[in-house]
Amino acid sequence: MSLLQLSNVSGFIECLCVALDQAIGQSTTSAFEHFSQALSEVLPFNPLLPTQLLDVLNQIWSDQQPDSKASFRVLLQKLFESQVLTTELAIELLDREVLQDLALISNTQIFSTRSVRVNTSLLYKQQKFNLLREENEGYGKLSHEFNLTLSELPKAGLMDTSEIASRSEDLLTVVNALIGYFELDPNRVLDNILDICSQNLLSHTRFMMHFLHHSPWAPTALATTIPFAQASAAEKRQRLDSIQSDFVKHYRADICKEGGSTLAAELLGFKLRYCSSVTSQKSSATPESLVFLIALLIKTGFIKLSDIYPYVRLRGFVAKCYS
Secondary structure (H helix, E strand, O other): OOHHHOOOHHHHHHHHHHHHHHHHHHOOHHHHHHHHHHHHHHHHHOOOHHHHHHHHHHHHHHHOOHHHHHHHHHHHHHHHHOOOOOHHHHHHHOOHHHHHHOOOOOOHHHHHHHHHHHHHHHHOOOOOOEOOOOOOHHHHHHHHHHHHHHHOOOHHHOOOHHHHHHHHHHHHHHHHHHHHHHOEOHHHHHHHHHHHHHHOOOOOHHHHHHHHHOOOOOOOOOOOOOOHHHOOHHHHHHHHHHHHHOHHHHHHHHHOOOOOOHHHHHHHHHHHHHHHHHHOOOOOOOOHHHHHHHHHHHHOOOOOHHHHHHHOOOOOHHHHHHO
């Protein structure tokens, strides 16, 4: 078979049609096995071979006689066994009438109806979540489970790393179960978790940071190469001095960093915007717990300063974060 020697697509397909006709014309098991083996050798050099073969079959199927169609069924079975073709690809590319004739589907009408339903569900139906103002039960249970776990933790972070990891994993399992059962919006769940974290940050800092960094909302890459906590004292001092002396240079370098969760930065930024709008009308200040949470998340690389900075309208905010 000269299929391997053809680089022209049209010439390859023409040769494929001739070889297919020869195999069907002989209608013997050995001819079908030889054809399947030849295509198996061509497949590594031409990944589009299965698609091209099914396109050819679509074009010539209507002109085939009943005896030839029976031979095609046997040939396709050999191609499925040799893994040249897959049933999933055949169902995706072949016409419904061809699929029914090849006994890959039982009824074209049922298949068409199911295809329309699946496509409508995937492409045209909007995923709906329970909003906080519409359904409070799921978010109420979320807050209850989170606060219950925190109430069982020892104060002042007197826990070893293994216990923190174990309790964090248990809480994360509960949170995922609540999201699935009540169909909660994951973004709003993170928003509620950030509120709870800011309110309990001083007493459970290590647990909060471990939970967030091992949650589904954690960034794929941290926004810092060396965590601040692992840096030497001289390097820590150098970082803080560079921020205070030349913040513009530090900000530009921070923008170029990869990693960080933009979603968490946006949610925290909206909280800062809300606080700034409230403080402009009242004399109350922005909660320091929120500033401390943002500072810790920047410090550990969970978010980037450049992502949160556009939302900042508070004087001395950066100084507070890095003090």
